[in-house]
Amino acid sequence: MYPDEGSKSAALYRRARGTVADGVSRATITMDPYPLYLRSARGARVVDVDGNELIDFNNNYTSLIHGHGRAEIVAAVNEQLAKGMAYSFGSEAEVELAELLCGRLPGDQRIRFCNSGSEAVMHAIKAARAYTGRGKIAKCEGAYHGSYDFAEVSLGVGPGAWGEPAAPAAAPYAAGTPQGVLDDVLPIPFNDGEAAERILAGHGDDLAAILIDPISSLVGMVGLQPEFLATVQGLAQRLGALLIFDEVVAFRLGLSGAQGGLGVTPDLTALGKIIGGGLPIGAVAGRAEVMAVFERQGGKARLPHGGTFNANPLTMVAGRTCMELMDPGAFDRLNRMGEELRRQLREAFALANAEGQVTGEGSLFRLHLHSRPMVNYRDAWMRAEESRRMAELHRHLLNAGLFLSPYGSGCLSTAMEDHDLSALADGVLGGLRALRE
Template identity: 60%
Template sequence: MFPDPKSRSAKLTQRAMQVLPDGGSRSTIRMTPHAIYVKEGHGGRVTDVDGNTLLDFNNNFTSLIHGHAHPRVVEAIQKQAPLGTAFSFATEAEIELAEMLTARVEGFDMIRFCNSGSEAVMNAIKAARAFTGRPRIAKCEGAYHGSYDFAEVSLGSGPDHWGDETRPESVPYSHGTPGGVLSDVIVIPFNDVARAEAILDAHADELAGVVFDPVSTQIGLLPPSPEFLDMLVRFRERSGALLIFDEVIAFRQGHGGSQTLLGVTPDLTALGKIIGGGLPVGAVAGSREVMSVFEVSGAKARLPHGGTFNANPLTIVAGRAAMTDWTPEAVDNLNAKGEQCREALREAIRIANVPGQVTGSGSLFRIHVHGRQMTTYRDTYPTAAEAERTHALAHGLIGEGVFTSTYGLGCLSTSTSDADVARLADATVTVYRAMREKGLYDAD
């Protein structure tokens, strides 16, 4: 099934290479030797252009909380589309989704919509700067916060350039990143309380905010320690820097997001993915005082914020439909199934008798192809052999009819069944055994 050089997906990849750089518009869906082109998706499954069906544990990188073509979402879009898809006017639906989301989270007094998680993080950072009058931000080493230059600093940094663990370097992710961007981002080690606090204190008067993801997929889905969270809150209180939660992914962990589960109320929260019902979406939410930077005072707002497709009615009605079905009961049921899935994967690793472990919480999981203890980002960084195994695992699962991600991340949706979880676990055993037979564990 994959890879298949004679497949229509392979031919489409070659065609795309002629008009799209690297064959597409999203680096996250690039696969070698060819991409998989999908024709349709329903519930927890997608069907590609060659007729192959895949059990989808990726769900467009965690954005589809109810799976593909959720009936209530489809109905909402079908009702709105004939009425218009975008206007240079406000719509009542925007107020309704805003009311729904602000009612769920104590720290959401007000909310502002945009079109992606990257935009949400960008606007949260800009809002912190506008509110505090300070230029710099801090973030955890290795954390992913979208494609904004400042948010990308230190993403994917490795041993050859990440610097001493007592003071991680601000490393560019993209070629050509201005030096000024690097100097305005302070990098702290995740889960290292003493070192992170010392770095933050040294820059306390310069920092507009600290950006933090409670379920960072690029830091192995490791949980933040209570001590680390307490340190961030203490620093916020004594420094005047804002605490910014990136809940673009993490919001799926609870009816009111991860912050309600952790008992932490940030000043600003970046949202995206599930709140759009599968359509492009982002949002910034926070206290009335901080969100006032978006309000016009005099000639203009402290933070002017336009966007042709911000709060477009298709996204808003789809998001409202998805969030209507994202009830406390649905959250509890899905999170329980998530723990069932993680335990099934742990059992699969035991049965296959290979080094491995599973991290995650709620409806998220990440499979690691090693058994070493992990606390910080540097603990999660793969060796060359581990990177090869992870690649082989992802491709092998596709061959078994299961799709996760190329780096071991997966998620469940409300359409995921017990049989789907069992199939994922069985496929994992099969692929791990094939990897051992191919000698991918000979070095252990």
């Protein structure tokens, strides 16, 4: 049972704290009183160092679309391992993954690879600045886009620092965020086109880009309303700013990502997670004319872009193999399973007679322990009592062998079967009933 101070995970965490600041290298995997340490992972399941088996609905925060250790990806990586891991040369593997991804995105696309979604967002913002010659960006209040200073503004901000609903504050996430960074980010409320108009209207001279995640987990995983999208598209066009889609997560929604479903062609797209087949990756893709900022003209690009491990062949072959396996049939099956899971989870709330709701799309889902209508970050923000109950539910699920993120979000992988879905729905039903008691 978790927690158990006598467990191997607890002991490893105590040891880790002697060398690793806060014990782990990712804020997102901390757990109180200690995180689990894994022994192995295969398909939809992971086993911790104490021998506990869990169904993994986190899938390394949505990056493992085939679950763990998909045979074809492992074989491709092994074959490449024997030929070299990373070198200061081009590789055919890079060209192949680039062709696959550009072929799936709409229009005449170019791409550059990097090593994380954070980098992808950063390079997309820098590309927009280089293209427009402007400095500011707009982003949706509370949306997570990785760990670039500008992308972090207004992240994790609580009610005390929100500011007016129609004029969210550019509040810092990290201590020491320079005032200049805060001055250059304009938060807009998700799904509020009127507010976006008001906030951005006067920025025709200095706004480089509007950054949107069409299905942001921290914004509640609520859908992007078509009217808001249309307003933002219109604004970007009118102001001469670029539209950047952060599809680091959303690209798992379909063959052409969220933009395919929405019928929109952003100027730039930040990619990551699934496109690396389980290995570290990021990429920025976009219209050829915009991506020309990366091209050398007269010896130097407007936006020079280096990176020792960019497009390393190991990641490239893993990504290509993973994405080839994600054909239209695979997306259909996965998204239908997502629909079915959300149905079963809603049924669990009804059967438990518990307050709550389920959001998400495709293979993504998030549980909420309240019933207020949700259209933006402030609606999704967990009140103190909801956070306490979510922590209890999370622990109940963990002890039932089910692993989600600590705030109740998760995703499916192609390694999952129908019985995995019902196991989660049963676990949630049991957890909600336990909460009532």
